[in-house]
Amino acid sequence: MSLEKELQKRSDSKCELCTTESDLKAFQIPPNPNGSADQAIHVCATCFEQLEDPEKTDPNHWRCLNDSMWSPVPAVQVVTWRMLNRLKTETWPIDLLDMMYMEDETAEWAKATGEGQSTEDAIVHKDSNGNILQSGDTVVLINTLNVKGSTVTAKRGAAVRNISLVWDNPEHIEGRVEGQQVVILTKFVKKA
Numbered sequence: 001m002s003l004e005k006e007l008q009k010r011s012d013s014k015c016e017l018c019t020t021e022s023d024l025k026a027f028q029i030p031p032n033p034n035g036s037a038d039q040a041i042h043v044c045a046t047c048f049e050q051l052e053d054p055e056k057t058d059p060n061h062w063r064c065l066n067d068s069m070w071s072p073v074p075a076v077q078v079v080t081w082r083m084l085n086r087l088k089t090e091t092w093p094i095d096l097l098d099m100m101y102m103e104d105e106t107a108e109w110a111k112a113t114g115e116g117q118s119t120e121d122a123i124v125h126k127d128s129n130g131n132i133l134q135s136g137d138t139v140v141l142i143n144t145l146n147v148k149g150s151t152v153t154a155k156r157g158a159a160v161r162n163i164s165l166v167w168d169n170p171e172h173i174e175g176r177v178e179g180q181q182v183v184i185l186t187k188f189v190k191k192a
Contacts (some may be wrong), residue, residue, distance in 0.1 A: 020044035
């Protein structure tokens with residue numbers, strides 16, 4: 001069964017956050033989604049856009065989290081917890097966070113991206129020029145690198161698209177070089 005069909009069945013063809021029934025799509029949950037329904041949720045276009053771009057967050061839209069926080073689906077709980085933390089400048093999300101319950105493993109997953117940490121404690125990935133890197137960015141290699149455990153050589157100037165951040169190490173990112181998933185040190189890349 002395809003991811004979209006699994007999510008459709010699980011969500012009863014509704015957004016798993018705000019219950020909208022139109023324009024639904026899969027949202028893969030960072031930091032390292034594996035493409036399974038367990039690491040994705042079914043969301044509407046509005047929720048998707050605001051999850052992807054924190055600058056577009058409309059706090060009033062997210063009052064729906066009052067209901068979604070009780071979902072038995074761990075992936076929904078993770079996204080709900082992250083959004084409530086993102087909205088902490090409002091007063092109502094703090095009350096919901098106090099009431100919310102998650103299993104330890106789910107809570108660890110929710111915290112894996114650094115959401116909810118104070119900005120002093122958050123891990124920030126920076127390229128060789130000090131630019132902040134985000135998941136999904138494209139970077140360019142500034143040195144030719146030999147890939148350990150492989151015969152692949154990553155050439156200087158090669159673009160690595162759609163990177164993912166290693167959540168517990170600010171000096172590591174992951175990306176594909178010549179079709180192979182590798183870990184790259186941030187000091188050897190610059191943001192494209």
